[in-house]
Amino acid sequence: MQHLLTAGAQRALGLAELISGASEAEATDSRHLLAALAHEESRAAEILLAHQIAQAMILQEFELTLPGTEAESDLFATQVPLELSQAIQRFPALRDVLNQALEQASQTSLPVEIGSEHLLWGVLKTEGPHTQWLLSQGAISADSVEATFQSQNQHVAEPIDVDFAFRTVPATVSDQTNTFRTIDAAANRLREGLRVVEDFLRFTLDDAHLTRLLKSTRHQLTEALQFIGQESLIASRDTLQDVGTAISSTSEFDRPSLEHLVKANLKRVQEAARTLEEFGKLISVEAAAIFKQMRYALYTLEKSVLTCVSSQHRLEDCQLYLLASENLCHHGSGPAIRESLAAGVRIVQIREKELSDRRLLEHGRRVRKWTREAGAILIMNDRPDLAVAIDADGVHVGQDELPVREVRQIVGSRRFIGVSTHNIEQARQAVLDGADYLGVGPTFTTATKNFTEAEYAGLDFVKQVAAEITLPWFAIGGINADNLSAVLEAGATRVAVSSVICNHEHPGEMTRDLLEQFAR
Ligand SMILES: Cc1ncc(COP(=O)(O)OP(=O)(O)O)c(N)n1
Ligand SMILES: Cc1ncsc1CCOP(=O)(O)O
Numbered sequence: 001m002q003h004l005l006t007a008g009a010q011r012a013l014g015l016a017e018l019i020s021g022a023s024e025a026e027a028t029d030s031r032h033l034l035a036a037l038a039h040e041e042s043r044a045a046e047i048l049l050a051h052q053i054a055q056a057m058i059l060q061e062f063e064l065t066l067p068g069t070e071a072e073s074d075l076f077a078t079q080v081p082l083e084l085s086q087a088i089q090r091f092p093a094l095r096d097v098l099n100q101a102l103e104q105a106s107q108t109s110l111p112v113e114i115g116s117e118h119l120l121w122g123v124l125k126t127e128g129p130h131t132q133w134l135l136s137q138g139a140i141s142a143d144s145v146e147a148t149f150q151s152q153n154q155h156v157a158e159p160i161d162v163d164f165a166f167r168t169v170p171a172t173v174s175d176q177t178n179t180f181r182t183i184d185a186a187a188n189r190l191r192e193g194l195r196v197v198e199d200f201l202r203f204t205l206d207d208a209h210l211t212r213l214l215k216s217t218r219h220q221l222t223e224a225l226q227f228i229g230q231e232s233l234i235a236s237r238d239t240l241q242d243v244g245t246a247i248s249s250t251s252e253f254d255r256p257s258l259e260h261l262v263k264a265n266l267k268r269v270q271e272a273a274r275t276l277e278e279f280g281k282l283i284s285v286e287a288a289a290i291f292k293q294m295r296y297a298l299y300t301l302e303k304s305v306l307t308c309v310s311s312q313h314r315l316e317d318c319q320l321y322l323l324a325s326e327n328l329c330h331h332g333s334g335p336a337i338r339e340s341l342a343a344g345v346r347i348v349q350i351r352e353k354e355l356s357d358r359r360l361l362e363h364g365r366r367v368r369k370w371t372r373e374a375g376a377i378l379i380m381n382d383r384p385d386l387a388v389a390i391d392a393d394g395v396h397v398g399q400d401e402l403p404v405r406e407v408r409q410i411v412g413s414r415r416f417i418g419v420s421t422h423n424i425e426q427a428r429q430a431v432l433d434g435a436d437y438l439g440v441g442p443t444f445t446t447a448t449k450n451f452t453e454a455e456y457a458g459l460d461f462v463k464q465v466a467a468e469i470t471l472p473w474f475a476i477g478g479i480n481a482d483n484l485s486a487v488l489e490a491g492a493t494r495v496a497v498s499s500v501i502c503n504h505e506h507p508g509e510m511t512r513d514l515l516e517q518f519a520r
């Protein structure tokens with residue numbers, strides 16, 4: 001039986017071959033194909049992008065080179081569809097990848113057509129240096145994308161409609177020069193804006209994770225401009241004749257705070273990316289596709305940066321977070337909550353696993369009243385619906401519970417969403433998913449929640465998060481008055497505790513003990 005590749009998959013293989021040639025490799029392998037898949041405007045590129053994996057990062061990691069703009073491949077001509085057996089013959093080092101792709105494609109379409117997303121699946125299913133790297137960068141693996149295939153109950157055989165074959169060149173020389181001028185100006189605006197945001201991330205937020213993401217966006221710009229041609233851009237530059245240089249709006253000088261400044265520049269870079277994408281389509285569809293990727297990456301980055309800034313303000317006074325559970329408390333959780341609020345706790349979580357919904361609602365309303373009177377934040381564990389019902393300030397969810405996007409639909413934009421994380425990849429992902437704060441642990445062994453020995457993230461995880469994440473986070477798990485100083489030394493500035501306060505004969509006293517250690 002014939003198994004055909006879609007036009008997008010075929011072009012990706014063609015580009016993979018060119019990349020392996022430009023990188024002077026002996027054979028076209030998974031790394032080259034991965035770089036090519038990230039380049040195409042295709043389902044594979046969308047999946048990679050959703051995991052924050054850009055082509056520039058792949059090229060850098062595996063020391064690959066993109067072919068020159070003039071490089072062509074017979075595989076780009078899609079009038080002659082490639083058959084799987086021909087592809088295997090031409091790319092022997094990709095045999096396993098292609099067979100895995102076939103297996104996945106066979107589950108969703110008849111007649112079988114292998115698309116770029118199936119090639120990506122094949123790459124993820126085949127062990128190699130790229131698999132570990134992908135997992136560490138974007139937490140992407142065959143398992144994590146499997147749902148994408150399962151949700152495609154109706155497979156659409158056509159590739160995403162892109163006009164690679166119909167590269168449009170502006171009709172007149174003057175149109176062409178003006179297009180290059182526009183691209184040159186927008187690229188400069190984008191580069192400068194990215195620099196401003198990067199300096200903010202480095203020197204004000206001091207956030208290594210977001211700085212790294214922004215850097216990879218800057219690399220994408222360089223990569224896209226290679227398709228346009230630096231010489232053409234410089235040749236068409238005409239700053240003296242640019243009517244825009246004399247026009248400045250008062251709002252351009254209106255930056256009352258660092259936050260305004262970074263917001264304005266985030267908007268500016270998105271606008272510049274849109275201009276590049278639109279005008280880029282007239283010169284190079286490849287470049288336009290990268291500009292589009294950049295625009296989406298910048299939206300995610302904007303959200304993460306602004307959430308980080310606003311959560312830092314909103315959680316400014318919240319160093320000690322109490323998780324209150326009835327079954328841990330000597331005299332019920334009510335007195336523990338009220339005493340610790342009186343002693344200075346500014347954020348409380350209702351963590352009840354055994355109460356019926358009706359009792360949880362009643363209890364929640366009482367705790368809402370106490371926390372409101374104390375001016376403290378109230379978070380409901382596990383239950384976005386009940387968070388809304390009791391008008392809590394937020395909800396906390398674990399790795400196996402509803403994802404942030406779904407929780408946001410329920411609790412709205414102003415409530416906190418806290419996410420538990422147990423390793424650095426989960427922490428990075430939660431930042432990009434739009435969490436407002438993180439739980440980081442377990443730090444020490446605890447009787448409050450069951451973990452296997454292997455699940456103890458320990459102080460090393462606390463140190464990792466401290467080194468790169470500035471979205472507010474709380475170290476959690478087995479923290480008490482004796483080991484708190486070690487947690488703070490590891491870089492935590494906030495901790496969440498349960499048994500040490502709930503179990504104490506005088507919860508207020510223990511709260512004061514712990515809070516005093518933050519003041520030292
Ligand atoms: C602040 C904070 N961090 C972590 C957790 C744990 O949440 P989860 O992993 O969902 O486990 P349960 O608490 O639901 O058993 C938390 N609740 N709060
Ligand atoms: C809910 C939870 N998640 C990670 S550790 C933990 C338990 C925290 O309780 P304690 O402070 O009693 O160890």
Ligand SMILES: [Mg+2]
Pocket residue numbers: 381382396397398401
């Ligand atoms: Mg939970």
